[in-house]
Amino acid sequence: MARPVQYNITDKPLEKPYSIVQGPEGYMGEGFFASKLSDVVGLARKNSIWPLPFATSCCGIEFMALMASHYDLARFGSERVSFTPRQCDLLMVIGTIAKKMAPVVKQVYLQMAEPRWVLAMGACASSGGIFDTYSVLQGIDQIIPVDVYVPGCPPRPEAVIDGFLRVQELVGSENLRRRNSPKYKELMETYGIQ
Numbered sequence: 001m002a003r004p005v006q007y008n009i010t011d012k013p014l015e016k017p018y019s020i021v022q023g024p025e026g027y028m029g030e031g032f033f034a035s036k037l038s039d040v041v042g043l044a045r046k047n048s049i050w051p052l053p054f055a056t057s058c059c060g061i062e063f064m065a066l067m068a069s070h071y072d073l074a075r076f077g078s079e080r081v082s083f084t085p086r087q088c089d090l091l092m093v094i095g096t097i098a099k100k101m102a103p104v105v106k107q108v109y110l111q112m113a114e115p116r117w118v119l120a121m122g123a124c125a126s127s128g129g130i131f132d133t134y135s136v137l138q139g140i141d142q143i144i145p146v147d148v149y150v151p152g153c154p155p156r157p158e159a160v161i162d163g164f165l166r167v168q169e170l171v172g173s174e175n176l177r178r179r180n181s182p183k184y185k186e187l188m189e190t191y192g193i194q
């Protein structure tokens with residue numbers, strides 16, 4: 001006898017139940033594939049970004065939606081959200097950062113190993129948002145370099161996914177020598193980071 005309630009039944013099978021990331025450009029022949037090392041490293045890095053969510057206020061709720069099943073950031077290789085700076089490569093600053101908290105954000109950033117990237121999620125992290133007051137940091141780029149800004153108060157999860165894809169583009173196309181370049185060192189020095 002059929003069960004009265006049936007779960008997970010789809011009439012139409014999915015055309016593509018999974019997707020495979022395109023490989024880098026290169027030369028292929030019988031039994032070999034040759035490409036640039038930087039492209040291969042970039043491909044691996046961009047599809048395995050481990051985020052550290054530094055969530056302080058309401059934007060954090062949007063981040064929860066982003067990680068839950070409907071939006072599911074894990075689809076982009078970021079299943080593993082961690083609160084251990086030494087194991088993360090993307091610092092997501094989410095919410096209002098009070099000036100008292102600024103040194104903590106900077107310390108978390110410093111504890112992350114290179115290469116590291118930063119995404120400012122929402123108006124508060126990007127610019128202080130509506131809190132134009134003496135106690136709120138008017139944008140985290142006053143203390144650490146930011147790679148991608150996601151506007152909105154709060155930004156919808158789709159906007160954050162868009163920002164995350166921009167981070168992936170940066171990660172995938174970054175020159176392997178960038179972090180040792182004089183220009184990068186100069187950038188770090190402007191933040192007082194050796």
Ligand code: SF4
Nearest residue numbers: 058059123124153154
């Ligand atoms: S940007 Fe808006 S929603 Fe996000 S932390 Fe600031 S006030 Fe809250």
